[in-house]
Amino acid sequence: MMPDKIKIFLVDDQKIANFITQKLLQTSNIDCEVLAFDQPIQALDAVEKDLPNFIFLDLNMPKLNGWQFLEQMQKNITSKVIILTSSSDPADVEKAKDFPQVISYQTKPPSREILQELILG
């Protein structure tokens, strides 16, 4: 039986950032389906419906930032979240530990090796 394709969401208001992550994932020998969102609110709705395996989440976004996103999805979603941000602020790294669904904190740009390791284990 073929396992379901790994479903991955990219949430970043910067389209180019999503483009890069998507390209890296597609060329990492990971069999996955990638959906990119530059509107975090839309992503939040889609998460409830599609229940992705992984979410790559930026922190610094207008309207709904990464922390607010985490707070709103916390209740019943089992998706694993990887924070992918250009900030390497230690306070943010600490804060990320408050959210059990966050499995990693990565600064941009992500390396292909780390992506493989995170998703394939």
Add this chain to the structure above:
Amino acid sequence: MTIYENKYRITYEAFSKFSAKLSKANDKAELLEIVQKHLKYFFNFKYFRVLLKDEVFLKSFHVFHNSNNSPEFILNEFFSYEEDLLKNHIPIQHSSNGEFLNNYDQKLNLNNGKLWAWYFKYQDLQLCVSLISDDEKPFIVRDIEILNLLIDSFVTKYQQIKLKNRLHQKNVNLKNAINVIEEQKFQISKIVYNQKNTIEQRTKKLKDQNSKLAEISRLNAHNVREPLSRILGLLEIAELYEEKDLKKEIFEKIKTSAKDLDHILQDIIYKSNNAIEKLSSKTPPTK
């Protein structure tokens, strides 16, 4: 017992009473009053007078035998025989009608009057002690002994009161000085307190400014890193593209990201310049 021996026994008793009173005198007025009251028990006189000269003052007091007025010190009044006495120190004893006292109301009614005067010196104090006696109130040479005792006691007490007064004045001055010091101490502590407050306020202001600046620099670093991380990511994936696709897929995005980075840097430079101008305008202009 001769009449003289009897007289002297009585005189010395009078003197011991006088000494007892004298020891209780608190000021110069009391001292003069005690002298006046006891004088007549020591020897006969119609008029008695003491002139004192110290480094500053020339003052005198006198006692009329027939007056109960309290004696007082009079400044800068002296008679010609006293002037001579201060110069040559030679005791005086000659007949006198007391005419130099004509300015005073008291009449002496002298009967064969005689002026006696002696010079005394105690450290920085010189005295001319003089008296007028007559046949009715005869002063005799043997009375000089008790007169010496009287003057000794008087001067001792006089100096003691003078020292006491000086000490008191010094104490008053000292207390005033202490008050001034206390007042100044209070002023200083007020100044110190105010300065402490000012320093605390300024320190707080600086700390606030510092944390604001730290926050700004943190945000700046983050803002700069965002487009830079895109450029680095795009370069990373560039190798995956054929040369013909590179321009469309990658270069345009690098260009956009580089422009974003440039905008952010220009914004930071603009804001930094403003902040520097703001800070330097707060310092007073130098000429």
